Amino acid sequence: MLQPFRLAIALALMWGAAAWAEPAPGAQARRERSVAVASTSAEPLPIVRVAGDTPTVFLFSSPIQKKTLTFDESRIRVLDAGERSIIVQPVGNLGAGERQEMGVFFADDRAPARAAFVLVTDPAEVDSRIDVRRPEPPNTVCQPTAQAPVPKPEDFVLLGYVDAKGVTTSSRKGKLNAVQGLRLDNLVAFRGTGWILADVTILNRPDHPAWTPREAMFVGRVGMPLRARLVAKTPGAIPPGENGRVLAAVEVPETEVDLVFTLEVRGDGERRLTIPDVRFLKPAAEDAQ
Incomplete structure (x- = not known):
């Protein structure tokens, strides 16, 4: 049939x-x-x-x-x-x-x-x-997106990324000890309908060379690691002694519990920043009708 x-x-x-x-x-x-x-x-x-x-x-x-x-x-x-x-x-x-x-x-x-x-x-x-x-993309080496397309509010609703439960956030103000010359300055974790996003500010220590973040991975306590889309606010390398801001986003199954991942941001010269215990809070309950 x-x-x-x-x-x-x-x-x-x-x-x-x-x-x-x-x-x-x-x-x-x-x-x-x-x-x-x-x-x-x-x-x-x-x-x-x-x-x-x-x-x-x-x-x-x-x-x-x-x-x-x-x-x-x-x-x-x-x-x-x-x-x-x-x-x-x-x-x-x-x-x-x-x-x-x-x-x-x-x-x-x-x-x-x-x-x-x-x-x-x-x-x-x-x-x-x-x-x-559909036009084919140019055959170029994969790099962090320099600038995301300007979104419209209706895009998020039409695509189902935001529903009546809205978006939950958590933040981390403390600093991790620098490893390989990279240090976490700030992190905000966003969670919407079927997606999570980490907004990360990274310090490249003055005594280390410039560093370009190139890929990100969310590693959970169970299951396979999730390769994230990586968007850099400013394209190119983070100079010594300066901060850089990157966004790492990935789709996840919808669940009613908090999600906890280790976020790895990898870049030049095998250098990476590993951020444990990044918590994405469970969706907010819908208002009673």
């Missing part, structure tokens, strides 16, 4: 194939084509032609988070959404000059993070299938 995703795709493609083979006189010609996701906010969004009597299938090269799908429900219907596909159809043909935007976030952390499209109705043609291409 075909799975629902495959069945939906098969039906949509059969509809498109049948209409392609024998277009009715004066009917819209059905097309299958590929479009590229806009890499920056300055680039125009790809235009997709839709019609009230034809489903349009979007096939993505990377998994998507279907719960982040945004569109005008009064004008657009989503017939099906899967791990890599969306099938849409307007309630009716869009009016002349009417442009409806539809967008969805990808499931991974690679840029561009969101795919967005402008839906219009063309009296001559309709897109029955859209293959969505």
Whole structure:
């Protein structure tokens, strides 16, 4: 038996194939084509032609988070959404000059993070299938992210990183003894819905060379170590005698208990800062309704 995703795709493609083979006189010609996701906010969004009597299938090269799908429900219907596909159809043909935007976030952390499209109705043609291409990242050596994309408050809610329980924090004001010339100055631990983040300020001792943090790992009391995403507030090395600030973030299963990890920040020359007993407090209880 075909799975629902495959069945939906098969039906949509059969509809498109049948209409392609024998277009009715004066009917819209059905097309299958590929479009590229806009890499920056300055680039125009790809235009997709839709019609009230034809489903349009979007096939993505990377998994998507279907719960982040945004569109005008009064004008657009989503017939099906899967791990890599969306099938849409307007309630009716869009009016002349009417442009409806539809967008969805990808499931991974690679840029561009969101795919967005402008839906219009063309009296001559309709897109029955859209293959969505995502630009490949440049082939460069992995480095700590110099600057994170500017987030919007709604992004955190749409992606599910913040819910009614909010975010809990804990902090550490004490200092660890310097090892390998690195010392912890300050740490704030954040915990949200399905994620943890450590905001760490590190002192590089004056009698040691410049040091660039390159990777971070959360090591728990049980289970496999978790490789974190590492974001540096200031790109490059921390000079001798100066502070540097880094953020280490990773997704974790949702639980109702405190999480305790040892955080390791590794960098040049096998030097590393090891911070034990980093505590991420359990989520706050939701207010009673």
